[in-house]
Amino acid sequence: MAKVKLDDSKIQKIKDICAAHGNKAGEAINILHEVQNTFGYLPAEVQELIAEQIHVSAAHIYGIVTFYSFFTMIPKGEHPISVCLGTACYVRGSEKILDEFKRQLGIGIGETTPDGKFSINCLRCVGACGLAPVALVGDKVYGRITTDQVKDIIAEYQN
Amino acid sequence: MTKFKTHILVCGGTGCTASLSDKIAKNLKDNLADKGLENEVQVILTGCFGFCEKGPIVKIMPDNTFYTEVKPEDAKEIIEEHIVKGRKVTRLLYTDPETKEHIADSKHMGFYKKQLRIALRNCGFIDPENIEEYIANDGYEALAKCLTEYTPEQVIDIIKKSGLRGRGGAGFPTGIKWEIASKNHADQKYIVCNADEGDPGAFMDRSILEGDPNSIIEAMAIGGYAIGATKGLVYIRAEYPLAIHRLEVAIKQAREYGLLGKNIFGSTFDFDIELRYGAGAFVCGEETALIHSMEGKRGEPTFKPPFPAQSGYLEKPTNVNNVETFANIPIIILKGADWFSSIGTEKSKGTKVFALAGQINNVGLIEIPMGTTLREIIYEIGGGIKNGRKFKAVQTGGPSGGCLTEKHLDVAIDYDSLMAAGSMMGSGGMVVMDETSCMVSIAKFYLDFTVEESCGKCTPCRIGNKRLYEILDKITQGKGTMEDLDNLRNLSKVIKDTALCGLGQTSPNPVLSTIDNFWDEYVEHVQEHKCRAGVCKALMKYVIDPNVCVGCTACARNCPVNAIKGERKSAHEINQDACIKCGTCIEKCKFGAISIK
Numbered sequence: 145m146a147k148v149k150l151d152d153s154k155i156q157k158i159k160d161i162c163a164a165h166g167n168k169a170g171e172a173i174n175i176l177h178e179v180q181n182t183f184g185y186l187p188a189e190v191q192e193l194i195a196e197q198i199h200v201s202a203a204h205i206y207g208i209v210t211f212y213s214f215f216t217m218i219p220k221g222e223h224p225i226s227v228c229l230g231t232a233c234y235v236r237g238s239e240k241i242l243d244e245f246k247r248q249l250g251i252g253i254g255e256t257t258p259d260g261k262f263s264i265n266c267l268r269c270v271g272a273c274g275l276a277p278v279a280l281v282g283d284k285v286y287g288r289i290t291t292d293q294v295k296d297i298i299a300e301y302q303n
Numbered sequence: 304m305t306k307f308k309t310h311i312l313v314c315g316g317t318g319c320t321a322s323l324s325d326k327i328a329k330n331l332k333d334n335l336a337d338k339g340l341e342n343e344v345q346v347i348l349t350g351c352f353g354f355c356e357k358g359p360i361v362k363i364m365p366d367n368t369f370y371t372e373v374k375p376e377d378a379k380e381i382i383e384e385h386i387v388k389g390r391k392v393t394r395l396l397y398t399d400p401e402t403k404e405h406i407a408d409s410k411h412m413g414f415y416k417k418q419l420r421i422a423l424r425n426c427g428f429i430d431p432e433n434i435e436e437y438i439a440n441d442g443y444e445a446l447a448k449c450l451t452e453y454t455p456e457q458v459i460d461i462i463k464k465s466g467l468r469g470r471g472g473a474g475f476p477t478g479i480k481w482e483i484a485s486k487n488h489a490d491q492k493y494i495v496c497n498a499d500e501g502d503p504g505a506f507m508d509r510s511i512l513e514g515d516p517n518s519i520i521e522a523m524a525i526g527g528y529a530i531g532a533t534k535g536l537v538y539i540r541a542e543y544p545l546a547i548h549r550l551e552v553a554i555k556q557a558r559e560y561g562l563l564g565k566n567i568f569g570s571t572f573d574f575d576i577e578l579r580y581g582a583g584a585f586v587c588g589e590e591t592a593l594i595h596s597m598e599g600k601r602g603e604p605t606f607k608p609p610f611p612a613q614s615g616y617l618e619k620p621t622n623v624n625n626v627e628t629f630a631n632i633p634i635i636i637l638k639g640a641d642w643f644s645s646i647g648t649e650k651s652k653g654t655k656v657f658a659l660a661g662q663i664n665n666v667g668l669i670e671i672p673m674g675t676t677l678r679e680i681i682y683e684i685g686g687g688i689k690n691g692r693k694f695k696a697v698q699t700g701g702p703s704g705g706c707l708t709e710k711h712l713d714v715a716i717d718y719d720s721l722m723a724a725g726s727m728m729g730s731g732g733m734v735v736m737d738e739t740s741c742m743v744s745i746a747k748f749y750l751d752f753t754v755e756e757s758c759g760k761c762t763p764c765r766i767g768n769k770r771l772y773e774i775l776d777k778i779t780q781g782k783g784t785m786e787d788l789d790n791l792r793n794l795s796k797v798i799k800d801t802a803l804c805g806l807g808q809t810s811p812n813p814v815l816s817t818i819d820n821f822w823d824e825y826v827e828h829v830q831e832h833k834c835r836a837g838v839c840k841a842l843m844k845y846v847i848d849p850n851v852c853v854g855c856t857a858c859a860r861n862c863p864v865n866a867i868k869g870e871r872k873s874a875h876e877i878n879q880d881a882c883i884k885c886g887t888c889i890e891k892c893k894f895g896a897i898s899i900k
Contacts, residue, residue, distance in 0.1 A: 168599075169599060170598050170599040170617075171599055172599035172600075173579075173580065173582055173596065173599050174579075174580060174599075176582070177541060177580055177582065207601050208599075208600070208601055211584060211601040211602065211758070212581075212582030212583050212584050212602070213582070213583035213584065214541055214542070214581075214582035214583035215582060215583075229503070230503035230504045231503045231504035231660070231661070231698065231701070231732065231734045231748070232503075232504040232658075232660030232661055232666070232734055234503075234748055235661045235662060235734060235736055235740055235745075236661070236662070240885075240886075243885070247863065267542070268501070268503040268585075268752070269502070269503045269504055269505065269506065270317065270542070271316075271317045271318065271506030271509045271510070271543075272317050272318040272321050272355070272506075273318070273355065273504060273506060273658060273660035273666055274318045274355025274356050274358055274660075274666040274667060275318055275321060275322070275355075276660065276666070278321075285317075285320075285321030287318075287321055287322065
């Protein structure tokens, strides 16, 4: 993986977040949430810095980041697409919707398009089962999607 | 405070919000302002009404008119017709699917008739972001009663007598859990609310938190008083931003009203609540894993004993209850143990909330007394199977549960009857399937989930489930043998007996229950290479009937992999080696010439 060079302002921001949580190891998950909210993802360099601040090994932080599906080490696209694969959506055909997104964008699950515009992920139940099958683009929920609509949804974000 | 004559309740649950209910509320307010009625009619965004299928829902009080599938542009008509002229907007009323009559009052709808709302009592009735509305509906009265009239022992006694069992899935008696935690002495104890709702297809806890967050705060304080804990923690999924927001608002307001903090209701009892965020790990619903996650570690479960009641969060006695369990507590205190235990079956008291989803007409959130049958739920509340298809199975208990069939439809639902039928209550996901669902694929779907969510700590779960998945995959590819079916059974039993935590011990349930109930379907996959539901791609073939095909070329032009060849105006043919079985050709053929064999 390419090395990410952190500039001073980012380093300071991360240090501030850790300090706001008292640099405590027990706050690791809350710190990671906040840092990911700020930077979009958690590259190795960021994890090393957090580990240093809260006095645990980088392996400990890496262990947490890879354990929880919410944390990611790959930058998401500008418009992250999440297709719900919860049971309710699954039995109403969400797998076909996912395949169509993959085909249209030419990327797989967990990948980002080369122009950085879109990324695809799966999630389990957003709680809008009445609208199954459901997909999210950013925070916007699209319900009762058909494979034909996938193209139109992508087009909304093309420009 | 302004007195409003009329209230317009707009569903602000996640499902309806996705269908622009906030825009509806805004339009309603704007239209009221245009008519100068903003001081007479109040618009409130509430929690989930439950009838998600017909959302967004708008309800007008006090005349109880229930509008369904409302769009933002309908706001004007609702205000002009209903509010100003007093005439109901008939086209937005619910239509009874059988009698075709419009029904204005939700009480008379099939979906609501058999329901009994205890845990969901305030969802859809009050503004969840205004503590005064909760207080006006007897909110915090139960806490006051506990602190001023009862000893902690008496509180535990009431909960024990009520027969309330844990709603998170396993059904452990709540009162006994509290009693154990109360008897362990320490300088600090914790009471934890498990809001890490991870079942795919379940959204009960989220709806309660979004619709009635104060009931959880009140119940946690009551629990804290009963077991001697002054600190409460809510472990909530980061994926639930709306629920987090409403909980934060409620906690802030409760502090301002002195309902959290020091010397609550002038007693010596101090209590406060903090939030801890989950980060997407199903295993964290298991209480020891949840506690490790709250400590900022990987959420791996540990062996019990020691139980959390002895050594939990930061090695202090900790009591973990689920959201829905808590939601029952205040009303049990207010109405008494006898009232609660009069509802339900002999061993399972009260009600249960289910997230009804899948191939069913009325998808939504329902609450029914224990002892209701699956038939009543699916056909009366759920309105039957979508598109008039045939019922095949109903899955309860999520990845830990099983699939029940036609022969189980008259089982009166409670913890024990579901267990006896080879499934379990679980947290309340209920997914209905019709004949278009392949049961081998469903088992594979759940195993895929378990394999991904297994924390990897114990071998049976980490490796065993992976092997189960591989065997199921082999069967769906048409490469399975009869020996594989035996192996599935044997391996499942070993995993159940030897896995460390609840996740692993129950993960083979979807496999075992589908093998038991749909044995023929497994055999068909293995011996005849046939998938009767037409789901397993490797087992099906798309073919063009040369007698029906007119050679319009629509299929060939739309085939994403150019697998269809043929001259214009003559019959086309599909190259089976190139076909990816996406189904596009069937959708595009106007002549019905293509079928699945």
